């Protein structure tokens with residue numbers, strides 16, 4: 591029960607290892623991280639009893655940047671038949687759980703296993719309930735079963751309020767057909783990730799004002815317009831006609847790095863492909879000067895040392911706010927719809 595399994599985007603296993611090692615050191619939990627390239631997961635092996643649980647209790651999952659999902663537990667080899675009996679046996683060492691998710695890794699093998707998972711779920715759920723290992727209770731730990739193959743799985747648990755919002759950390763968002771680009775889903779996912787659903791009406795309200803830097807062709811602007819916000823779309827490139835017809839968009843052909851709003855706005859969003867240090871400075875100016883109250887900004891990642899570089903930039907932004915005497919809540923996550931990038935959310939606090 592003393593291993594942490596962490597799902598991630600394939601290719602970001604080293605970032606997860608670096609991040610977990612960093613947080614474990616902060617919490618004084620002895621252990622080491624390991625991962626195979628492009629396996630879409632990493633492991634953190636704790637070397638003291640209860641280490642994995644202590645790490646999870648001392649770390650907010652939503653403060654981790656690269657892991658998409660996590661669970662503490664152990665790997666279990668499964669026989670070809672009667673897998674459920676083996677699982678029930680192993681579960682004796684686990685707490686009674688309040689919910690069950692069957693997960694796979696974000697690899698081609700993982701995709702192939704999803705059909706098997708779907709078929710396995712109903713009989714497993716039934717057996718768990720019958721054995722008293724699963725009761726319906728949102729406060730109890732969630733049982734997370736990650737299949738690596740039909741013969742090997744990770745049997746894990748996580749607290750539902752301190753783990754991914756969706757199985758495997760992947761939101762099932764439907765691409766809106768009217769949106770001019772697929773990037774639109776990045777902003778929608780960011781809102782799901784960073785803004786509790788019951789606060790959307792207040793924080794993403796109609797008539798709010800917003801600026802979209804690097805807006806063309808308009809996927810992010812579409813999301814803002816969909817919330818009935820007024821948008822200043824800053825980009826030298828063309829915006830989709832359908833958006834301009836909404837009457838809510840003012841297209842400014844200007845440089846996003848020198849553009850300054852005439853009046854402070856509620857929201858600034860930015861999806862410009864630029865060196866992350868330059869984007870970080872832009873974030874500091876907008877929030878620091880009070881040009882916006884809330885922001886979602888995409889930070890493109892460098893080629894190497896990606897975790898260390900993101901941490902360094904976040905610290906620099908925080909230091910900048912401190913020097914100006916402004917309080918800003920900062921969160922940063924590699925979202926499912928992010929590629930070689932992470933998404934930052936910032937909100938000025940009173």
Ligand SMILES: C[S@@+](CC[C@H](N)C(=O)[O-])C[C@H]1O[C@@H](n2cnc3c(N)ncnc32)[C@H](O)[C@@H]1O
Pocket residue numbers: 770771772773774803804805806807808809810811824825826827844845846847861862863
């Ligand atoms: C990744 S695309 C944005 C996609 C957009 N978020 C969407 O959902 O459709 C980046 C955009 O940034 C624009 N861009 C690049 N440098 C810029 C700058 N300095 N100022 C404003 N826009 C810039 C490009 O013209 C391009 O349209």
